[in-house]
Each structure stands twice: as C-alpha cells, then as structure tokens.
Amino acid sequence: MNPLLRKAFNENFTEDKYAEFLLSLNAGLQKPIEFRIAESPVFLTDDFRDKLIQAGEEIIDTILQPGFKELTDRAIPEKWKVANERGHPHFIALDFGICKDEAGNVVPKLIELQGFPSLYGFQVHLAENYRHTFNIHGNQTIFFNGLDKASYLQLLKETILGPYSPEEVVLMDVNAHNQKTAVDFYVTQKYLGTPIVALEELIQEGDQLFYMMGEEKKRIRRIYNRLIFDEIDNDPEIFNKAPDIRQPLDVEWITHPNWFYRISKFTMPFLKGDYVPKTQFLHEVKELPEDLHNYVLKPLFSFAGQGVIIDIMDGDIENITDPENWILQEKVSYEPVVESPDGGVKVEVRLLYLWPDKDEKPTLAINLARLSRGKMIGVRYNKNFDWVGGTTAFMHK
Incomplete structure (x- = not known):
C-alpha cells in the first residue's frame, strides 16, 4: 500500500473528522447506512493496482472463453433456473485478498467472484465523502480505465437502462427497502432515476410485469435484479405472494439471475494463475x-x-x-497491510465490471474495499473492532 499517503492520512486523522464524515455520508439519505463504514480508505501503489488489473483480466478471459455457459450449467440449482437467460452477465465482481507471496511481495489473491451487481452507486457517494472530509488529493481516483464520475455514471446508465427510460426499469429485491444495502438502492435511484420495487409489489398480467407509480400502473421493460434466491429459499409460499419470476416473462433482466450461479465459487476450480488459490x-x-x-x-x-x-x-x-x-x-492468508493507529488491518478489494449490451466485453470500472481484523472479512467476524468495514481504494489516475 502507498506508505506516503497512509502516513499523511493517519497524521491528520481524528475521531472528530470521522464523526463528521459519517454525518456527511448519511446526510440526505432516506435512512441511515446499516453497515459499518471504515475510518479510512485504502491507498494503492501503482504496482499493486497493475497487479489487480492483470489478475482481473486473466479471470475475465476464462469467463469469455467459448463453452463457459456449458461448463457452468451444473452451477444453477434446478429450483432456481430462470427463463430467458441473456448472452452475457452485465455485472462481474472479483474479490481479492491482499497477501504476501513467498518472496515477500504484496500480491492479490482471488477469494470469490460473482456475476451479480454490488454497490455500484454507493461507492461513488462514499468516495466523494472520503475526499471531502479527509482532503484526498485530486490525483487519486477510485475509477479504472480513465473513467471519472460523469463517464462512469454514463456507463452505468448504458448498462442498467439501455434503450429504456428510467421509469421502465425497476431496481427489484425482496423487501427492497429493508435490505442492509438499501442505501445503494437510494443512491442509484438518485443517479439513474430507477424506481425501487419489492418482489411482492410486482404485478403480473399475462407475461408482462407492472408496478404502481402513485395511482398509475407502469409497464416494466427491464429489471435491475438485486434479488438473491438464497434470501427467499426458506419461504415456500413466496410465489403465492408474488409473481413467479422464474417463468418466461416479457421482461429483460439486468443481469439475469442465472449468472449469480455461473460466476461464483463454482467457477473457482476452472481458474488458474498466480493470483488464484488452488481449488x-x-x-x-x-x-x-x-x-x-x-x-x-x-x-x-x-x-x-x-x-x-x-x-x-x-x-x-x-x-x-x-x-x-x-x-x-x-x-488465503491476508496480510495486515493497512497501518491503523493501533496495528495492522487486513484488506479485501473488489473489482467491479460493467458490461452494457452494446459492448463486446466487460469494462473494469470501479472498486469496493473492506477492512478487517477478524478471522474472515465480514460483519460477523469484526464486531467491536474499529478501523474495519466498508471502504474504497484510491489510486493514482
């Protein structure tokens, strides 16, 4: 990690600034953020950034190879197969732990991957607040491939909205407004204008889906899908209360639910390379x-x-x-590479790709990071710690 930027950040960090940061981050939101936000962003060196990019490209090459869909058909549980699968995933997320190799070099190691959207809206909001409160230099960015906020949001619109107007595309999840990641839904709605609709609020007429906007019934052309079937697996009555979204419907999925399974832990045994643990x-x-x-x-x-x-x-x-x-x-043994006021902290960086229908391949666009002191990354392993939680990684433009 970048030692100069880390030193400067830590020297200027105060608990009052962190409290100010959290107030600014939550200002104007429909409800407070429900997961812990870390005290600090991560600062990547150019060398480590380039290793991350290379590691991601090698994995994307496997996903793009002919026959990948046939290779991963078994990944989709029969119970959760959804009709009308699209040709490619619109979102790809690759999680890398920051480790050391046998020679002592800091390297990324793949932990997990998913063909499913992550916090594509919230990360922009988060980075802006880190920058504002902690005076992050303007030559530092969270974006890849020369993107800035405007071009990134344009790419996000092309991916999620495509040719449709925002009111024809709904962000859908089960109990959407009660999800811990609802803050991302609200920020996305602010950036793109997409309404947030719970699974139970979908209205089916024939093979078409609708939702209510006030007193007006609106046709759904695309679903920006945030529903993970694991969350409804224990409710056998779910499709008595809502349309069975697995059936053939006249609606486009962004991204199709089958990709959640195709690009997942199931993919790990097919991946090789220096940045992939033997699986x-x-x-x-x-x-x-x-x-x-x-x-x-x-x-x-x-x-x-x-x-x-x-x-x-x-x-x-x-x-x-x-x-x-x-x-x-x-x-994978995480190396505590971020120096906090009272010791080292482990880091995971998630590379987030966007793949609009018009493009031949996905674009590495933005990142998400998480800090941890526990045995694993995740809330349940980091209770009662500070300098842990959700964050982002800055790097030189």
Missing part, C-alpha cells in the same frame, strides 16, 4: 493434501460466507454427503 471440487479430489490445515471447505450454494469450514477437523470431510456441491480451496 478443486471436493468430489474430484483423489488424494487429500497432507497440509489440510492450509485449506478451507466451502459449500457452493451458500450466501455471505455461511457454511464455510475454515479450520478442517477430523470427520468434517467424511460428514459431507454431497461433495459435488463443495470445493476444497487453498487458504
């Missing part, structure tokens, strides 16, 4: 590694880190009844 489907492991303590077990079909076995104990593997739905993955 195998559990049922294809012919001989367990002798250093099993250096591996983790991950269920393919789980959400937000649930079910992951970090420290494999005797009997854990033998007790798994569906090994085809698990992966055995080399452990």
Whole structure:
C-alpha cells in the first residue's frame, strides 16, 4: 500500500473528522447506512493496482472463453433456473485478498467472484465523502480505465437502462427497502432515476410485469435484479405472494439471475494463475493434501460466507454427503497491510465490471474495499473492532 499517503492520512486523522464524515455520508439519505463504514480508505501503489488489473483480466478471459455457459450449467440449482437467460452477465465482481507471496511481495489473491451487481452507486457517494472530509488529493481516483464520475455514471446508465427510460426499469429485491444495502438502492435511484420495487409489489398480467407509480400502473421493460434466491429459499409460499419470476416473462433482466450461479465459487476450480488459490471440487479430489490445515471447505450454494469450514477437523470431510456441491480451496492468508493507529488491518478489494449490451466485453470500472481484523472479512467476524468495514481504494489516475 502507498506508505506516503497512509502516513499523511493517519497524521491528520481524528475521531472528530470521522464523526463528521459519517454525518456527511448519511446526510440526505432516506435512512441511515446499516453497515459499518471504515475510518479510512485504502491507498494503492501503482504496482499493486497493475497487479489487480492483470489478475482481473486473466479471470475475465476464462469467463469469455467459448463453452463457459456449458461448463457452468451444473452451477444453477434446478429450483432456481430462470427463463430467458441473456448472452452475457452485465455485472462481474472479483474479490481479492491482499497477501504476501513467498518472496515477500504484496500480491492479490482471488477469494470469490460473482456475476451479480454490488454497490455500484454507493461507492461513488462514499468516495466523494472520503475526499471531502479527509482532503484526498485530486490525483487519486477510485475509477479504472480513465473513467471519472460523469463517464462512469454514463456507463452505468448504458448498462442498467439501455434503450429504456428510467421509469421502465425497476431496481427489484425482496423487501427492497429493508435490505442492509438499501442505501445503494437510494443512491442509484438518485443517479439513474430507477424506481425501487419489492418482489411482492410486482404485478403480473399475462407475461408482462407492472408496478404502481402513485395511482398509475407502469409497464416494466427491464429489471435491475438485486434479488438473491438464497434470501427467499426458506419461504415456500413466496410465489403465492408474488409473481413467479422464474417463468418466461416479457421482461429483460439486468443481469439475469442465472449468472449469480455461473460466476461464483463454482467457477473457482476452472481458474488458474498466480493470483488464484488452488481449488478443486471436493468430489474430484483423489488424494487429500497432507497440509489440510492450509485449506478451507466451502459449500457452493451458500450466501455471505455461511457454511464455510475454515479450520478442517477430523470427520468434517467424511460428514459431507454431497461433495459435488463443495470445493476444497487453498487458504488465503491476508496480510495486515493497512497501518491503523493501533496495528495492522487486513484488506479485501473488489473489482467491479460493467458490461452494457452494446459492448463486446466487460469494462473494469470501479472498486469496493473492506477492512478487517477478524478471522474472515465480514460483519460477523469484526464486531467491536474499529478501523474495519466498508471502504474504497484510491489510486493514482
């Protein structure tokens, strides 16, 4: 990480500034942010930024290869297959832990990936508030490929809205206004004008979907999909209360729900390279590694880190009844590269790609970062810590 920018930031940091930052960040929002925001952004060196870009390109090349959809058909649970899949994912997110290699070099290591949207709106809002409160220099950016705020938002509009007007495209999630990430929904609505609609608010007539805008019924041409089926898996009555969105409907998906499964932990065993931990489907492991303590077990079909076995104990593997739905993955050891006032903090950087229909391939556009002191990245592992939570990474333009 950039030592000069880190030193300057820490020397000027105060708890009062952080409190001011949080007030500014929440000002004007429909409700306060419901997840922890870290005290500091991350400052990348040019060298590490370039490694991140290279790592992302190598993974994107695998996703673009012919036959990728056939390779990943098994990834989609039969129960959650949705009709009318589009030709490519409109969003790709790649999560990299910041680690050290055997030579002591700081390198990115892939942790997870998803063909699903992330906080594409909120990250712009977050970076602007970091910049304003902490006087981040103008030569620092959160964007890639020469994008700035205006060109980034134009790319976001092309991806989500396409040829339609904002009122024809809805941002949809189950219990949309009660999601912890609802702040991203509201910021996106501010930038793009897309209405926020809960699954239960969809109205079906024939194969068409509508929503109510005041007293007026509006036709939905596109769904900016933020619904993850894991969240409704335990509600067998869900499609008695709302339209069954798995059926063939005259609506476009941005991005289609099937891509959430295609680009996921399921993809990891097909990836190779210096920035990818060794990963195998559990049922294809012919001989367990002798250093099993250096591996983790991950269920393919789980959400937000649930079910992951970090420290494999005797009997854990033998007790798994569906090994085809698990992966055995080399452990990634995060390096505490961000210096806080009281010690090092671990970092994960998420590269966020946008892929409008008109483009031949995705564009690396923006990033998200998370700081952690716990055993894993995530809220449940970082309770009662400071200098942890959601943030962003700045780098030289």
